[in-house]
Amino acid sequence: xxxxxxxxxxxxxxxxxxxxxxxxxxxxxxxxxxxxxxxxxxxxxxxxxxxxxxxxxxxx
Amino acid sequence: xxxxxxxxxxxxxxxxxxxxxxxxxxxxxxxxxxxxxxxxxxxxxxxxxxxxxxxxxxxxxxxxxxxxxxxxxxxxxxxxxxxxxxxxxxxxxxxxxxxxxxxxxxxxxxxxxxxxxxxxxxxxxxxxxxxxxxxxxxxx
Numbered sequence: 001x002x003x004x005x006x007x008x009x010x011x012x013x014x015x016x017x018x019x020x021x022x023x024x025x026x027x028x029x030x031x032x033x034x035x036x037x038x039x040x041x042x043x044x045x046x047x048x049x050x051x052x053x054x055x056x057x058x059x060x
Numbered sequence: 061x062x063x064x065x066x067x068x069x070x071x072x073x074x075x076x077x078x079x080x081x082x083x084x085x086x087x088x089x090x091x092x093x094x095x096x097x098x099x100x101x102x103x104x105x106x107x108x109x110x111x112x113x114x115x116x117x118x119x120x121x122x123x124x125x126x127x128x129x130x131x132x133x134x135x136x137x138x139x140x141x142x143x144x145x146x147x148x149x150x151x152x153x154x155x156x157x158x159x160x161x162x163x164x165x166x167x168x169x170x171x172x173x174x175x176x177x178x179x180x181x182x183x184x185x186x187x188x189x190x191x192x193x194x195x196x197x198x199x200x
Contacts, residue, residue: 001123002123002124002125003120003123003124004124004169005120005124005169005172007168010124010169010172010176013116013117013120014117014176014179016113017113017114017116017117017183018113018117018179018183020109020110020112020113021110021113021114021183021186021187022186024106024109024110024187024190025186025187025189025190028199028200029200
């Protein structure tokens with residue numbers, strides 16, 4: 001069984017699960033875990049979007 | 061005059077031995093089954109989330125026809141890929157035993173799959189370290 005993800009959906013899935021693990025392992029309390037997980041998720045996806053637009057600008 | 065020391069030290073050594081045992085057991089089990097190192101210490105939700113996250117990343121990598129690295133002494137990137145994959149523990153061993161992860165890296169999605177599996181292994185290393193820190197009392 002194979003699966004075909006688009007570039008963005010692959011980045012989204014990666015960001016989601018990596019952020020969950022980072023949140024759990026890098027913070028002490030539940031509240032901090034959730035906050036740090038959301039922060040990591042935003043940084044991952046934000047980084048993807050910024051890098052994507054940067055490459056678009058470079059290509060022009 | 062009686063010496064109270066033996067009576068005091070005996071109860072104190074039992075938790076110490078238990079913590080010492082757990083500090084070995086939790087990382088070992090956590091490496092083999094992602095999240096199990098937390099579950100064995102009654103961190104059920106954290107363990108379940110780690111299992112789902114790391115397991116899903118690894119399985120998605122396989123479904124994207126990613127490549128599994130075997131033990132090798134060649135290119136440095138291949139060695140690092142093997143180290144990353146090895147972190148997935150039982151999933152890596154089962155995949156190798158079933159002759160999985162033979163996907164070609166000729167197209168981008170398969171390359172993403174390869175990276176998904178490596179990252180799943182590396183995240184599991186972090187989870188193992190976290191389970192160890194809980195076992196020694198450094199973290200709640």
